[in-house]
Amino acid sequence: MQLAMTVFSVVLGVTLVVAVLGILIDRNAASHERKEGR
Amino acid sequence: MDPTHLHLLLNHVPTVGFGIGVALFVIGMFGRSDDLKQASLVIFVGVALVTIPTYVTGNAAQVHLQERGEVSDATNPEGMVTLSLIETHEGAAFLALAFMEVTGALAWLALWQFRRTMKLSPGMGGTLIVLSLATLGLMAQAANVGGMINHPEIRGAEEMTTFAGHFGRVAGDYVRDTPWTWIAAETIHFVGLSMLVGVILLIDLRMLGFMKQVSFAALDRLLPWAMLGFAMNTFTGMLFFAAAYGQYVNNPAFFWKLVFVLLAGANTLYFTFDRTWALEPGRDAPMLSKAAAVGAMFFWVGVMYWGSMLPFIGNAF
Numbered sequence: 001m002q003l004a005m006t007v008f009s010v011v012l013g014v015t016l017v018v019a020v021l022g023i024l025i026d027r028n029a030a031s032h033e034r035k036e037g038r
Numbered sequence: 039m040d041p042t043h044l045h046l047l048l049n050h051v052p053t054v055g056f057g058i059g060v061a062l063f064v065i066g067m068f069g070r071s072d073d074l075k076q077a078s079l080v081i082f083v084g085v086a087l088v089t090i091p092t093y094v095t096g097n098a099a100q101v102h103l104q105e106r107g108e109v110s111d112a113t114n115p116e117g118m119v120t121l122s123l124i125e126t127h128e129g130a131a132f133l134a135l136a137f138m139e140v141t142g143a144l145a146w147l148a149l150w151q152f153r154r155t156m157k158l159s160p161g162m163g164g165t166l167i168v169l170s171l172a173t174l175g176l177m178a179q180a181a182n183v184g185g186m187i188n189h190p191e192i193r194g195a196e197e198m199t200t201f202a203g204h205f206g207r208v209a210g211d212y213v214r215d216t217p218w219t220w221i222a223a224e225t226i227h228f229v230g231l232s233m234l235v236g237v238i239l240l241i242d243l244r245m246l247g248f249m250k251q252v253s254f255a256a257l258d259r260l261l262p263w264a265m266l267g268f269a270m271n272t273f274t275g276m277l278f279f280a281a282a283y284g285q286y287v288n289n290p291a292f293f294w295k296l297v298f299v300l301l302a303g304a305n306t307l308y309f310t311f312d313r314t315w316a317l318e319p320g321r322d323a324p325m326l327s328k329a330a331a332v333g334a335m336f337f338w339v340g341v342m343y344w345g346s347m348l349p350f351i352g353n354a355f
Contacts, residue, residue: 003217010222015229018266025147025262032155 041098041287046188048092052138053181056085060170067163075158079145080307082170086142087303090272091296093135094279096184098287100124119187123197125204127183132206132280134176139276141166141173143269149310150261176202210280220281223274230274233267235338238306245314245323245331253319264306289352295344302337305330 059081066074103109103119110118148162179200186193213219237260243249244257279286286292314327323331 003221006218007222007225010218011225011229014222014226014270018229018270022263022266026259029151029154029259029262032151 040102041095042102045092045095045099048088048095049181049184052085052089052092052134052177055081055088056138056170056174056177059085060174063170064167067167072152072157075163076149076152079149079152079166082145082166083142083149083303083307086138086145087300089135089138089142090276090299093131093276094283094286094292094296096128096131097279097283100128101284101287119190120197122204123183123187123193125207126197126199126202127180127187128207129202129205130176130180130183130200132209132276133202134173134180135276137169137173137176139269139272141169143265144169146265146307146310147262150265153310153315154258206280209277210283213277213281219277223277226270227274227278230267230270231342234264234271235267235342237261237264237267238334238338241309242331242335245327247322247328250320250322254315254317254323258315286348289348291344291347291351295341295348298337298340298344302334302341305334305337309334 059078062074062081063078065071066078100109103124108118109121109124111121144162144166148158148166151162152158179202183198183200186198213223240260241257244252244254308330309327312327312330314323317323
């Protein structure tokens with residue numbers, strides 16, 4: 001049970017970090033598009 | 039040609055090849071040449087891809103030398119290379135590989151931004167200069183120790199050490215001996231695979247004429263998610279390899295998987311420059327883009343096929 005919880009926490013943590021990175025990149029791209037009036 | 043020859047051939051790419059890329063990038067930044075900047079970013083991405091087989095053929099060369107009885111466990115054997123020196127080289131190379139892959143991923147992101155905004159932001163340019171110089175330094179250190187393995191005439195009386203120590207072995211043994219690491223890395227590998235193949239398949243289907251009402255510009259915004267998936271898989275894949283390289287170095291499925299990863303990576307690089315992204319919704323992609331899309335599907339399915347064949351061909355698991 002402890003192994004399952006550890007694996008779940010690590011996978012969730014890594015996935016959240018990657019999701020935040022993806023959102024930041026996408027927001028940056030959106031702001032460039034707004035500036036250029038695309 | 040065995041993996042040892044391949045390692046001796048490839049190991050000049052992350053050192054000399056990357057050095058040329060860094061020099062071009064610095065000249066491009068200070069000379070304000072967008073063409074030079076883009077060319078050097080392509081070199082960064084290409085070298086980051088080639089560094090993966092360079093690293094794994096290093097462990098294959100180690101196994102080859104050990105099988106021939108040319109590696110000694112003693113501290114100072116006459117004329118023989120020590121296991122400790124090989125693991126020092128492995129440690130320096132593992133750290134340099136991590137830096138190289140981060141540099142390659144950022145260079146790809148810079149290329150992607152370049153195509154959309156026609157410029158490189160000062161923040162991204164500065165980060166890439168610092169990161170690429172650090173990577174070049176680490177790679178030179180790994181190459182210096184590696185040269186001593188192959189050239190006894192430059193080995194000193196004292197065995198060479200670096201601040202990375204036996205980092206590759208320490209990380210690999212930790213993944214091998216700790217119960218949660220392999221399972222967590224395997225799960226993250228599948229999350230990364232889903233992100234990568236999901237986005238690539240959507241783009242390839244649009245290129246082939248499906249969902250014509252969707253603009254290429256909208257799909258272009260998804261590309262960084264695919265790159266994040268690729269980064270997750272490169273990182274976890276290297277952990278698997280470091281933990282149990284003996285399972286991979288004599289496994290034909292693993293080498294075919296690497297070949298398909300390189301082909302798929304080159305294909306992705308082509309799409310970074312493809313002019314199809316500028317087309318309006320409803321327009322058809324040119325024939326060359328369609329051919330590249332078919333190639334992408336074939337290569338990525340190939341990566342998955344050879345990955346799933348790892349336990350069934352060769353000696354893995």
